[in-house]
């Protein structure tokens with residue numbers, strides 16, 4: 001991953017200005033979050049500098065994922081990696097657990113859709129026969 005340096009979150013937090021803007025983003029499936037220096041990208045970001053500055057010095061993974069960035073955006077992101085976030089084994093374990101919990105929640109959510117659809121149809125059919 002070319003990320004040979006690691007920075008503590010306290011260190012990353014210092015880089016939170018327009019002149020010096022770092023972000024923490026975990027690529028999907030990664031066990032360790034990456035640290036990005038996006039100072040030079042601020043003016044180029046199609047989503048504007050403001051959203052990047054809002055997350056400056058912090059973890060922007062959720063924001064980055066929530067808007068559904070394109071493959072091109074992910075490629076662009078890779079250009080700005082400067083290292084990894086320094087985390088303890090305990091934190092790493094916690095992150096992995098959170099990631100798995102999120103995935104499980106997503107899977108469960110996806111499974112409910114068809115079940116609800118079937119229930120609605122069954123109720124409609126029952127309703128139809130009960131009114132006959």
Ligand code: HEM
Nearest residue numbers: 038046047051052055060063064067069070072073076077
């Ligand atoms: C270095 C990190 C980032 C890169 C390289 C990046 C790249 C891009 C690119 C290339 C687009 C154009 C659409 C696309 O290709 O998906 C985009 C749009 C956007 N980005 Fe980012 N982005 C980054 C971080 C973020 C973060 C942290 C946020 C939110 C806090 C964000 C919010 C947005 C929004 C809202 C748009 C949509 C703009 C629009 O449709 O008008 N981006 N980004």
